[in-house]
Amino acid sequence: MLYGSTYPRDIFAELNRLQRELEQSFDIEPSIRGIGRGGFPALNVGSTPQSVELYAFAPGLDPAKIEVNLERGVLTIAGERTDQPGTPAQQATVHLNERFHGRFKRVVSLPDDVDPDGVSAVYQNGVLHISVRRQQAAQPRRIDVH
Known part of the structure; x- marks a missing residue:
């Protein structure tokens, strides 16, 4: 390969890349397998005593095209990142x-x-919080007995 990344790739990252390319080629909705490492958008999840x-991390998205749903304790984030005009492609x-585009x-x-x-969502500077x-x-x- 004449052009390549100087960063080593692990086999799972390569499989995720291949799956994304197939999904984009055949216009397939990404699978739930994208939950693990390497999915788009990258997620950080934490909790406090008051909230989760x-x-x-999803730069380049139109906030109006991001869907956030919470149903039966399962949070879903979905949307689409289009290829920007003027990109080398x-x-x-x-x-x-390496820039992801397509549905996610x-x-x-x-x-x-x-x-x-009690759910709020804010998209700012490429980060959906x-x-x-x-x-x-x-x-x-204690219940008093009379």
Whole structure:
């Protein structure tokens, strides 16, 4: 290979790349296998006692075309990133193209105590931040007997 990345690729990254190319060639919706390492968009998921915080790193998206759904404790992020006009793919023979374009879908199972009415999503500077509030756990209380 005349042109290549100087960074080593592992076999799973290469398989993910091949799967994305096949999905794009045949206009197939990405599979749930994209949950693991190397999916688009890359995710950071963390939690606090009050909320679950998700960060999806997805530069170049139109916020109006991002779908975020929460159903039965499963959060889904879906959308499409189009090839930008003027990219090398349209002007020259491409030897290395690592920028993802096409439809995507990421699925994350959330803890049982999330509040489906307490979800907010903000897309800024190429990062989608989703915050899901946790429900207050029922606190034990003493009941007086009369």
